Every structure is written in structure tokens, then in C-alpha cells.
Amino acid sequence: MLAIYEYLFGAASFVPHGYCLAWRPDLIAIHAFSDGVIALSYFSIPIALILLLNKREDLAFKRTFGLFALFIFSCGVTHLTAMIMLWEPYYGAQGMVKLATAMISVATAISLWPLLPKVLALPGPGQLRKMNTQLAAEIAEKNAAQVNLHQAYQQVEAQVVERTRELQALNQRLQDDVLRRSLLEEELREKAAQLIATNAELERFAYIASHDLQEPLRKIQAFGDLLKSEYESVLPDEAVEYVRIMQNAAYRMNKQTKDILTLSRLSWDSIQFDSLDLAEVVEEVAFDLKERIEEAGGKLEVGPLPSIPGDRTQIRLLMQNLLVNAFKYREPDSTPEVHVEAALHDTGAPGTGGACVEISVRDNGIGFAQEDAERIFSIFQRLHGRSEFDGTGIGLAICKKIVENHNGAIEAVSSLGKGAVFNIRLPTSQPERREIHAGTGTEV
Amino acid sequence: MQAQAQKYSVLMVDDDPEDGVLVKKAIASTGPKVDFQFVASGAEVLDYLFTEGRFTDRSSAPRPNLILLDLNMPGVDGFSVLKQIKSDMDLRRIPVVVLTTSEAETDIVKSYDCGANTFITKPSSFSDMIEVMTSLKSYWFDAARLPTA
Incomplete structure (x- = not known):
């Protein structure tokens, strides 16, 4: 130590x-x-x-x-x-x-x-600072990018929401439209059904009314006749005149109800399409009207007429009404001339466009203004007063109904004072039988 | 009116007595007198023809030579009456004229099917009624020969 x-x-x-x-x-x-x-x-x-x-x-x-x-x-x-x-x-x-x-x-x-x-x-502080700054810049950049991204995302999301809303709105509108349309269609169908029902009801009403009205009317006429025949000698002249007026009115009403009855029957009765010799039908009608034509000193010229498929009773009534009209609406003191002609066409049948027969009834009578050409086929449409020409205003409506029953078309061509032409187009082929109103009402 | 004295008797059945008046007047205005009987229902006309009910006395209900039959009647209608008449061995020989307001084809067909001899729609004027009665009388009582009852 x-x-x-x-x-x-x-x-x-x-x-x-x-x-x-x-x-x-x-x-x-x-x-x-x-x-x-x-x-x-x-x-x-x-x-x-x-x-x-x-x-x-x-x-x-x-x-x-x-x-x-x-x-x-x-x-x-x-x-x-x-x-x-x-x-x-x-x-x-x-x-x-x-x-x-x-x-x-x-x-x-x-x-x-x-x-x-x-x-x-090891990085030095300077380097670290630099790196730090860089990092901070990068982070800031990234943050900024993220913010941008977020904004973009939000924008897209907003757009998506907006688009979705638009689509939903559009969808809703479409659905509403579809619903509205189907409701409308439903309504339309209902209305159509109602219309058909109402029409049928109306026709039935017209039938019953005209049929049942005829009964009391017949009494008025018959007892008026009786009154006149048994008491004319003892009644004052004025009373006899009154009875005559009543008789005339009853006669017109009778004719009218008969025509309405005919018209409504055309909607009711079934129709039978037979091969019909039109020449024969017109000949028959001409025979019935012979007196009337001769009385007027008139002339009826009938060209060659074909056979057509049709309901004999109805076509006869059609030709009769047209011929009666043709001779009726004439200039006073003139000689009525009526021509009945027919032509065959390969096309032009109403609806189908198939082959058709065009029948024309031409007169040299008073005619009418072309603007009235459609109106005259409506029921009760008359262009003349009763004092000028007698009529019920139903005849041409009957004609139109008959032509329609035969799937055809009728039109009138005229001008005042130039005579009139009635053109009827009827198809050359028809279904064998057509029920216009199947199973409706019994005859009373 | 003395039924016995007259050669022909017409029986009309109609629920409308006013038509009875018209037809009676019309027949009356057509020359030779005929007996005219009127009943207002299908049930009554059957009683009349089969002499039942209030018609047991034949003198007040002479056997008709012609029957004018309405179709549309309450209760027993014209077709039922027609069928009963035409299914009776004796009564079926009496001509039956259907005289109705109907113009319907179905009624016309059914009437003839049931054995009606004629179908006539009631005319609306009295003069036409006279015409109808005149021709009926001249046909059934003059032109046609009927079995003697």
C-alpha cells in the first residue's frame, strides 16, 4: 500500500x-x-x-x-x-x-x-428539417388532395343524390302517368260501355215509345174518323175543320212514330245477308211507286244492276226511301227524272278497302246546298217546311242505318237547283249473318 | 139486335173495349148485318166458347163463325186462347183472325204456328178498319166455304 x-x-x-x-x-x-x-x-x-x-x-x-x-x-x-x-x-x-x-x-x-x-x-437536423418541411409539404399536399378528393366525393355524392332524386321524380311521374293513363283507359272503357248501354237503352226506348205511342194515336185517328163519318152532317163547319186538323196531326204523328219504329228496329233486328238481285228489288219498288211516278209525269231509268249480298227487307226499304225522295223533291211543274245506276269497283269498300258496288240514285230535283250533305242523314233534320214537302225527317236516317248495317257508306252530292246524287258503296262480300243486338228485348 | 135472325156471328176478344167499339162500328157499316159479340179477356173467351161460367146459355152466346183475337192481353193471352181453340176437335174449324197492334215478325210466325187463319195488324184509321172488315166478311162469309156447324 x-x-x-x-x-x-x-x-x-x-x-x-x-x-x-x-x-x-x-x-x-x-x-x-x-x-x-x-x-x-x-x-x-x-x-x-x-x-x-x-x-x-x-x-x-x-x-x-x-x-x-x-x-x-x-x-x-x-x-x-x-x-x-x-x-x-x-x-x-x-x-x-x-x-x-x-x-x-x-x-x-x-x-x-x-x-x-x-x-x-442518421439525418442531420438540417436534413431533418428539410425532410420535415418536405414531409409537411407532402402532408399539406396530401391533405389538400384529400380535401379535394373529399370535395369531389361529396360533389359526386350530391350529384348521385340529385340524379337519384331526379330519377325517382321521373319514375314517380312515369308511374303517375301510367296510373293516370290506365285510369283514363278504364274511364274510357266504362264510358264506352255506358254509351253502348245508353244507346241500346235509347233504341229500346225509341222502339217502345213509338210502339206504345201508336196505340193511343191509332185511337185518336180512328175515333176522329168515326166522329167525322157519323157526325159531319150535324157538326158546324168550324168543328169539322178542327177535327180535320186533329186528324192531320195524328196522321203525321203516326207516320213519324212508324218511321222511328222502323229506324230503331234497324238497330235491333238481326240482319240476313242473301244474294240479292238489285234489279229485281228496284223493279219491285218502282212498281209500288208507279202511281206516284205517273202522277208526277216522271221518268225512272234503271241501268244494269248487279246482285249484292244484302238483307232483302232493308235494301228494299233503302231503295224505296231514296226513290221516293228523288221524286218528291222536285221543282214545281217540272218533269222529274231519276236514274239508278251501279258500277263495280275492285277497291273502295268502306273499312276493308275491298271490292265494292257503287249504286247511285240521281235526280233532277231541287237539290240542296253541299254543306247540308251530311246533316240530311241525321234524324229529324229537314231542309224544307212541311207546307213545301211532306216528310218526317227520318227517311235518310233510315237509309244511313241500312247502309251501315251492310258495312257500307252513303253520301250525297248536290248543289241548289242542280238535282242530287246519292252514292252508296256496299262491299261485294258480307259475313253470312250479323247480329246487331244479340238477345235484346222481346217484341211487345 | 137479334142474334138468332142473323146468319153470321163474329166474336171479338180484346182487352181494349174501345177497339171493340171501332170494330163493331166498322162491321156495322159494311152491308149485310152480322151478329157481333165482344169479350174482354182470354179467360172470358174460353168460357164463351166452352159455354162455361156466365156463358152457359148458348142463346146469349151464339157459336161464332169468325173469331177476332187480340194477342197481347193480361192473364190468358192470345196465343194460349189460340192453342186451346185449335186443339179442340170442334172449335178448331172456326177461323181465327189475329187482330192486333203488333207488327212483329215473331208474333206473325208464332200466330200461324199456333194455327191462326189470318194475321192482321189493326189499321190506324177508321176507313182502313172498314176496309179490313169488308174484306174479312167478303172472304170468310162469301168466298170461303166453312163447315156448317
Whole structure:
């Protein structure tokens, strides 16, 4: 122990370092001062490093930091001993201190070298700042992009919502439309059914009314006749005139109800299409009208007429009405001339456009204004007063109904004072039998 | 009017007595007198013909030489009457003239099918009625020969 102490601090045979400096105070001062300041400084550095180590737990290379602190500290001790050596010649101790410092330095250096690439790899603060700035910029960029993206997304979403709403609205509208249309169609169907029912009802009413009206009417006429025939001689002239007027009115009404009955029957009765010799039908009608034609001094010219499929009763009634009209509406004191002609056409049948027969009844009578050409086929439409021409206003309506029953068309061409032509187009082929109103009412 | 004295008797059945008056007047105005009997229902005409009910006395209900039959009557209608007349071995020989307001083809066909001898639609004027009665009388009582009852 003593030997070690002697080795370390045995100063008997040495001189202090100040001696080497010849105790020059300026040199002593500068060495002592510098070594002291270096030592102090060197002692402060490890403190700072240890503090740093304690505060920064994420610090890399902690061991090397520790070594470095120890190395600085030992350097500080070396300088401290160098300062003491100026006055005390403990060269043994100083040598030990230096040795220790040397070992620590070597260890530090050894641990430092392999660290160098690693430390170099570590980004420096500047670099870090730059990277940070870059990162911040990138983040800002990304944020901005995200915001943009979000905005875009929101826009798209809004558009989708908007489109969806539009589509839904459109869909709703379509559905409403479809619903409305189907409701309308339903309504239309109902209305059509109602119309058919009402029409049937009306026709039935017309039939019943005209049929049932005939009964009391017949009584008025018959008893009027009776009154006149049995009491004419005892009644005053005025009374006889009244009876005559009543008789006339009853006669007209009778004719009218009969015509209505005929017209409504045309809607009721089934129709039978037979092959009909039109020439024969017209001949028959002409025979019936012979007296009337001769009375007027008239002339009936009938061209060649074909056979057509038709209902004998109805076609006869049609030709009769047309011929009666043709002779009836004539200029006073003129000779009525009536022509009946027919032509076959390959096309032109109403509805189907197939082959048809065109029958024309032409007269040289008073005619009518062309603008009335449609009106005259309506029931009760009369162009003349009763005093001019007798009639019920039903005849042409009957004609039209008959032609329609035969799937044909009738039209009138005329101008005032120029005579009139009635053209009838009838198809050359008909279904065998047509029920106009199947299973309606029983005859009363 | 003395039924016995007259050669021919006409029986009319119609639910409308006014038509009875017209026909009676019309017949009366056509030359030689004929007996005219009138009943107002299908049931009554059957009683009359089969001498039942209030017609048990033949003197007040002479056997007709011609029957004028209305179709549309309440209760027993013209067709039922017609069928009963035509299914009776004796009565079927009496000519039956259907005299009705109907002009319907179905009625005409059915009447003849049931054995009617003639179908006439009631004319609307009295003069036409006279004409109808004149021709009926001249046909059935003058031209046609009927079995003597």
C-alpha cells in the first residue's frame, strides 16, 4: 500500500513541472489557467451529455454517448493533473491518469469508428428539417388532395343524390302517368260501355215509345174518323175543320212514330245477308211507286244492276226511301227524272278497302246546298217546311242505318237547283249473318 | 139486335173495349148485318166458347163463325186462347183472325204456328178498319166455304 502511494505520489526525487518552466510566473499562469479552464470545461461537458441522455430517451448510440462523456471527463482529469503537476511532482499518479484516459480514449475511438457509417446515415437536423418541411409539404399536399378528393366525393355524392332524386321524380311521374293513363283507359272503357248501354237503352226506348205511342194515336185517328163519318152532317163547319186538323196531326204523328219504329228496329233486328238481285228489288219498288211516278209525269231509268249480298227487307226499304225522295223533291211543274245506276269497283269498300258496288240514285230535283250533305242523314233534320214537302225527317236516317248495317257508306252530292246524287258503296262480300243486338228485348 | 135472325156471328176478344167499339162500328157499316159479340179477356173467351161460367146459355152466346183475337192481353193471352181453340176437335174449324197492334215478325210466325187463319195488324184509321172488315166478311162469309156447324 505504501509502495503504491509512494509510486503514485512519491515526489522526493522529482521536480515539479513549474521548475521546467523556470517558475516563470507568466508561463505558470498561462499553463495553470488553461489547464484549469479546460478541466472545468471538460467536466461540464459530461454533465451536459448525461443530462441530455436522461432527457432524450430516444437518443441513438447511448453507450457511445456514455463512453464519450467518460472520455471527456478523463481528459478533464488529465488537464487537472497537468495543472497540479506545475507545483507537485506526482508523475506516477499523472501517468496512471493518462493511462486511464488513454484506455478510455481508445475504447471510445474503437466504439466510434464502426458507428461512423451509422451516424452518417442518421439525418442531420438540417436534413431533418428539410425532410420535415418536405414531409409537411407532402402532408399539406396530401391533405389538400384529400380535401379535394373529399370535395369531389361529396360533389359526386350530391350529384348521385340529385340524379337519384331526379330519377325517382321521373319514375314517380312515369308511374303517375301510367296510373293516370290506365285510369283514363278504364274511364274510357266504362264510358264506352255506358254509351253502348245508353244507346241500346235509347233504341229500346225509341222502339217502345213509338210502339206504345201508336196505340193511343191509332185511337185518336180512328175515333176522329168515326166522329167525322157519323157526325159531319150535324157538326158546324168550324168543328169539322178542327177535327180535320186533329186528324192531320195524328196522321203525321203516326207516320213519324212508324218511321222511328222502323229506324230503331234497324238497330235491333238481326240482319240476313242473301244474294240479292238489285234489279229485281228496284223493279219491285218502282212498281209500288208507279202511281206516284205517273202522277208526277216522271221518268225512272234503271241501268244494269248487279246482285249484292244484302238483307232483302232493308235494301228494299233503302231503295224505296231514296226513290221516293228523288221524286218528291222536285221543282214545281217540272218533269222529274231519276236514274239508278251501279258500277263495280275492285277497291273502295268502306273499312276493308275491298271490292265494292257503287249504286247511285240521281235526280233532277231541287237539290240542296253541299254543306247540308251530311246533316240530311241525321234524324229529324229537314231542309224544307212541311207546307213545301211532306216528310218526317227520318227517311235518310233510315237509309244511313241500312247502309251501315251492310258495312257500307252513303253520301250525297248536290248543289241548289242542280238535282242530287246519292252514292252508296256496299262491299261485294258480307259475313253470312250479323247480329246487331244479340238477345235484346222481346217484341211487345 | 137479334142474334138468332142473323146468319153470321163474329166474336171479338180484346182487352181494349174501345177497339171493340171501332170494330163493331166498322162491321156495322159494311152491308149485310152480322151478329157481333165482344169479350174482354182470354179467360172470358174460353168460357164463351166452352159455354162455361156466365156463358152457359148458348142463346146469349151464339157459336161464332169468325173469331177476332187480340194477342197481347193480361192473364190468358192470345196465343194460349189460340192453342186451346185449335186443339179442340170442334172449335178448331172456326177461323181465327189475329187482330192486333203488333207488327212483329215473331208474333206473325208464332200466330200461324199456333194455327191462326189470318194475321192482321189493326189499321190506324177508321176507313182502313172498314176496309179490313169488308174484306174479312167478303172472304170468310162469301168466298170461303166453312163447315156448317
